[in-house]
Amino acid sequence: MTQLVLAPMEGLVDWRVRQLLSAVGGFDQCVTEFIRVSQTLFPAHVFYRYCPELHQGGTTASGQPVLVQLMGHDPQLLGENAAFAVELGAPGIDINFGCPSKTVNKREAGASLLKCPENLFNIIRAVRAAVPAHIPVSGKIRLGYADKTLFLENARAVEEGGAQHLTVHARTKLEGYKPPAHWEYLARIREVLSIPMTANGEIWTLEDYIRCRNISGCTSFMLGRGAIACPDLAARIKAFETGEAPVKQSWADVLGILLAYIDLLAADGATENHQAGRIKQWVSMMRKGHSAAATCFDEIKRIRDIHDLRAKLTEDRDKPENRHHDKLIAA
Incomplete structure (x- = not known):
């Protein structure tokens, strides 16, 4: 196995x-x-x-x-x-x-x-x-x-x-x-x-x-x-x-993971700058895997306030078009 x-x-x-x-x-x-x-x-x-x-x-x-x-x-x-x-x-x-x-x-x-x-x-x-x-x-x-x-x-x-x-x-x-x-x-x-x-x-x-x-x-x-x-x-x-059918993540699902990561960082006392930096790092790496990540990164890379960043990710997560399966990028 x-x-x-x-x-x-x-x-x-x-x-x-x-x-x-x-x-x-x-x-x-x-x-x-x-x-x-x-x-x-x-x-x-x-x-x-x-x-x-x-x-x-x-x-x-x-x-x-x-x-x-x-x-x-x-x-x-x-x-x-x-x-x-x-x-x-x-x-x-x-x-x-x-x-x-x-x-x-x-x-x-x-x-x-x-x-x-x-x-x-x-x-x-x-x-x-x-x-x-x-x-x-x-x-x-x-x-x-x-x-x-x-x-x-x-x-x-x-x-x-x-x-x-x-x-x-x-x-x-x-x-x-x-x-x-x-x-x-x-x-x-x-x-x-x-x-x-x-x-x-x-x-x-x-x-x-x-x-x-x-x-x-x-x-x-x-x-x-x-x-x-x-x-x-x-x-x-x-x-x-x-041989099972995979449950494919939507971009909204991925954004949900990022929001949960912010919550875990905040609960552990991470500074707001550190929280924002780690999220941008992750989204940047996702550009190699998800078609929506490049646009997301361009939209958040200059956001410094973690509350504004969280609000932007939440807004995108809740958009109906992001609840569909996101196109994966072949390496």
Whole structure:
């Protein structure tokens, strides 16, 4: 059966977005934004800030488990933080070996660790040893740093370190997020691993998913920017696989999600500027998924007052013409 995972995108997919997108349907699991481990064992409030779902059994309000993702270069320190996250209720630990950020990579973390497979092995082994046997440990990698020379060695290192699962973003650090994603490499990785693997990269539409599935041979897929651009993408994929008729979102439905996001931000004490910024960020990304998003973004991009922004979104949500299925844009 196809498994769909909501990607951990820093500065974009917080617990509110996880709650809203998982409620739409289709997702089986979520992963937090990375917690950067560099010098200390974090206190509980840090883990709760990144993963408030820990207060409710480590799941979203819709019941999907949320893995806590850690990133760093010190095996022992990562192990200690992983063990504490599990004490707080994390249902699983994921290690980030793929972040392409220049700042992160200058500090020997993220994708920079892919230069030496032994880094991955040592970190996974330490984390695996630090948490109870029934708690899954996984790793997320890219195909390499500057090139793909070590893509198989890095994948093997994660498995040999004791991970139960591997996610592969089908690009190198140098390739960043530029198309295409090299799904053909995922098929080669699958041939040498005995643990399950999740495919990640450039799945924006149902058609992209089908091509990725056929090329990679994977049955588990991580959706990132595609799920932000089209909030019901996961539900569409699941409906396709089960043969059910998908419940297609209208633009009014999407605007309802954005309004609910404002409510969640406001309830959590976010400043009005932050609320407006996050909404504009989301609508901007939706331009790749929904035909109505470009017009919406042009109309709201200069609105600074959150009350005016909320009023505009509410007005558009209530227009009869926006209650019909919005045309999706092919990637």
